Amino acid sequence: MWFKDVEHFKKENGYEVGGAWYPRVTRILEVKAKPGLQVFFKEMGSFDAAEDVKNKSAEEGTLVHETVQKIAVGERIEIPKKIEPAVTAFQKFQDEKQIFFYPEFIERQIWSSLHRYAGTVDALATVGGKFGVLDIKTSTGFYPEYNLQTAAYVLALQENDLKRALGLPREIETRWILRVDQQRKCLRCRAMLREKGGRNKVRAARANGTNGNGHCGDSHDDHYWGPAEGIVEMREFPYYFKDIRAFLAAKTLWEWENDYWLKQVGYLR
Numbered sequence: 360m361w362f363k364d365v366e367h368f369k370k371e372n373g374y375e376v377g378g379a380w381y382p383r384v385t386r387i388l389e390v391k392a393k394p395g396l397q398v399f400f401k402e403m404g405s406f407d408a409a410e411d412v413k414n415k416s417a418e419e420g421t422l423v424h425e426t427v428q429k430i431a432v433g434e435r436i437e438i439p440k441k442i443e444p445a446v447t448a449f450q451k452f453q454d455e456k457q458i459f460f461y462p463e464f465i466e467r468q469i470w471s472s473l474h475r476y477a478g479t480v481d482a483l484a485t486v487g488g489k490f491g492v493l494d495i496k497t498s499t500g501f502y503p504e505y506n507l508q509t510a511a512y513v514l515a516l517q518e519n520d521l522k523r524a525l526g527l528p529r530e531i532e533t534r535w536i537l538r539v540d541q542q543r544k545c546l547r548c549r550a551m552l553r554e555k556g557g558r559n560k561v562r563a564a565r566a567n568g569t570n571g572n573g574h575c576g577d578s579h580d581d582h583y584w585g586p587a588e589g590i591v592e593m594r595e596f597p598y599y600f601k602d603i604r605a606f607l608a609a610k611t612l613w614e615w616e617n618d619y620w621l622k623q624v625g626y627l628r
């Protein structure tokens with residue numbers, strides 16, 4: 360990425376926290392290549408088409424994300440029609456699993472004074488008696504990058520000055536990824552259709568590990584699409600030491616890559 364000057368670099372890459380500037384966790388993790396993204400760009404045919412789908416899809420993801428965060432803490436809001444299946448599935452899931460979200464720790468800024476980075480946690484929650492970081496994703500899967508991100512949050516939240524600053528009610532013990540999404544299923548062959556960012560992605564039944572009653576063609580219109588259904592899945596990742604190590608290594612690499620600016624910021628000597 361190109362930066363006009365130091366202020367531009369600082370704004371794009373981090374936050375001011377208590378008089379100091381720290382880089383953002385999500386920015387740091389961009390230093391790691393994402394092979395899946397390359398496949399996606401190739402499938403889309405052109406860079407512009409891919410960017411367009413990516414941006415629209417991010418917009419929809421943000422809407423689900425924000426709506427779920429409001430509902431999680433009991434806010435009464437009108438649920439946008441197009442994301443209703445996902446949000447309704449989330450409400451049911453939260454109720455069944457007895458997930459308690461702390462309203463004061465939704466979209467809360469966190470930082471590590473020791474390792475000098477900052478970020479924003481989606482939520483801190485209690486599930487099954489454990490207290491931890493809960494990250495909400497609207498993707499089709501659980502990607503390993505997510506674990507580096509949440510490990511960075513856990514590490515910061517274990518530092519005493521942050522615990523005091525935030526007034527944490529207890530020690531952070533674990534982390535979860537909560538995946539909220541919606542898809543349509545073919546009533547005949549049970550293929551899945553995901554409509555996101557104006558792009559239709561069909562996954563054959565075989566890829567879903569299910570077998571339907573018949574065979575449809577390969578294209579979108581060859582199927583008998585049922586209504587959109589919400590999908591909610593939560594995974595706990597209790598062992599975070601390796602992820603913390605990997606995150607700190609990524610941070611070192613990111614610092615190396617941005618050495619020129621970081622020296623001007625005064626972050627690196």
Ligand SMILES: [Zn+2]
Pocket residue numbers: 545546547548549550574575576581582583
């Ligand atoms: Zn079908």
